[in-house]
Amino acid sequence: MNGKEPGAVFTDQAAAIAAGIRTALPRTYHGLCTFHITMNAKSNGLWWSPFLEELSFLMYDLETEDEFDYYWKKMLENCFNEEEEEEEGKKLTSKIEAWLQNLHKVRSKWSSAWLKDHFACGMRSSQLSESCNSHLRKYLQSKLTLWEFFIQFNNFLEAKRHKELRSDYEALNTIPYLVFTNSEVLQQFVTKYTQNIFGNMQDEYSKSIKYHIRPNNSKDIDGMFAYELHKLDQQRNPIDKRIVIVDFVERKLICSCKMFEKCGWLCRHVLRAIDHLGYGGHPEILNIHTRYILNRWTYDAKSGDFTLPAVQDTAERVYCSMVKQLTGSMNLLATHTCMDDDIYKMLEEGMQALKIRAESMMPAMKFGQPSTSTGMKHYL
Numbered sequence: 001m002n003g004k005e006p007g008a009v010f011t012d013q014a015a016a017i018a019a020g021i022r023t024a025l026p027r028t029y030h031g032l033c034t035f036h037i038t039m040n041a042k043s044n045g046l047w048w049s050p051f052l053e054e055l056s057f058l059m060y061d062l063e064t065e066d067e068f069d070y071y072w073k074k075m076l077e078n079c080f081n082e083e084e085e086e087e088e089g090k091k092l093t094s095k096i097e098a099w100l101q102n103l104h105k106v107r108s109k110w111s112s113a114w115l116k117d118h119f120a121c122g123m124r125s126s127q128l129s130e131s132c133n134s135h136l137r138k139y140l141q142s143k144l145t146l147w148e149f150f151i152q153f154n155n156f157l158e159a160k161r162h163k164e165l166r167s168d169y170e171a172l173n174t175i176p177y178l179v180f181t182n183s184e185v186l187q188q189f190v191t192k193y194t195q196n197i198f199g200n201m202q203d204e205y206s207k208s209i210k211y212h213i214r215p216n217n218s219k220d221i222d223g224m225f226a227y228e229l230h231k232l233d234q235q236r237n238p239i240d241k242r243i244v245i246v247d248f249v250e251r252k253l254i255c256s257c258k259m260f261e262k263c264g265w266l267c268r269h270v271l272r273a274i275d276h277l278g279y280g281g282h283p284e285i286l287n288i289h290t291r292y293i294l295n296r297w298t299y300d301a302k303s304g305d306f307t308l309p310a311v312q313d314t315a316e317r318v319y320c321s322m323v324k325q326l327t328g329s330m331n332l333l334a335t336h337t338c339m340d341d342d343i344y345k346m347l348e349e350g351m352q353a354l355k356i357r358a359e360s361m362m363p364a365m366k367f368g369q370p371s372t373s374t375g376m377k378h379y380l
């Protein structure tokens with residue numbers, strides 16, 4: 001990774017992987033895959049949909065540790081009781097209680113309350129890797145020979161590359177659909193961002209209209225102004241409050257939910273603040289600073305010079321390349337023709353003749369060892 005560590009890594013709950021990440025990537029946030037946790041909950045009897053909704057809320061919608069503590073307690077109150085006659089899934093059995101206690105111990109690895117300072121492109125699960133493994137299993141079987149394994153592995157890579165090319169083509173030839181045509185903010189992104197990411201932003205914008213905003217004068221610092229945002233129809237969350245800090249000079253927008261810092265696109269709270277302030281006497285804020293338009297989400301993301309540095313040929317690399325080329329050709333010849341006795345006999349005789357001829361051309365070489373008198377000698 002050229003000495004760079006990822007901001008965040010998501011895995012299942014394997015202890016060995018956790019130990020490996022602590023050693024090899026000490027500055028990387030290690031999160032637990034939310035998909036695995038949900039599957040694990042179901043396999044422990046917690047398939048009851050109200051519980052899964054509460055779990056999802058704890059995973060994705062919280063901002064602070066205080067919020068987590070509050071809603072964890074609410075979840076226990078809402079989802080479980082001691083009544084024996086209650087149906088399975090609602091009763092807090094010793095097995096479920098133990099599972100919940102273990103989950104609570106590692107809460108910093110799966111709740112958004114602890115994730116907000118770590119950039120992860122919005123990912124929270126290891127499903128990308130799981131999907132790759134699942135796809136790979138369609139190509140591979142344990143009975144494959146080594147030769148067949150490499151053929152199938154190449155087929156797998158071809159399919160993946162084809163899919164990527166197709167996605168690139170579709171991204172470059174489709175323009176995201178702008179629902180909120182009057183939004184000056186979205187207009188600045190619709191021609192730059194690819195469809196998926198613009199869709200995420202537009203989704204945030206659609207939710208932003210549910211918030212109302214008011215100044216929070218106690219938090220004005222050094223020319224930066226703070227605003228409080230509350231959800232208009234908020235019933236479930238009495239402590240739900242987001243703070244957006246605005247620097248009108250630098251055109252900086254910082255939200256306490258830190259969606260931009262962890263996902264890379266503006267959140268509903270910032271979008272609400274921009275509209276409120278932009279049409280309320282601060283039109284400069286409607287002009288989004290380029291720091292909030294990330295190149296990684298644009299159509300131009302792949303147009304830069306991302307060529308890997310050229311690898312210098314060395315004698316060892318050339319030798320390995322030549323061996324690989326010849327081995328592949330001979331394997332192909334052998335596996336495709338040896339079902340026929342006459343062809344096998346012809347190849348066997350031909351190989352012996354080639355061996356004698358090669359030895360005669362390189363008398364100083366002991367057969368079976370690499371030589372420095374081959375065409376790669378100019379690399380030595």
Ligand SMILES: [Zn+2]
Nearest residue numbers: 255257267269
């Ligand atoms: Zn926010």
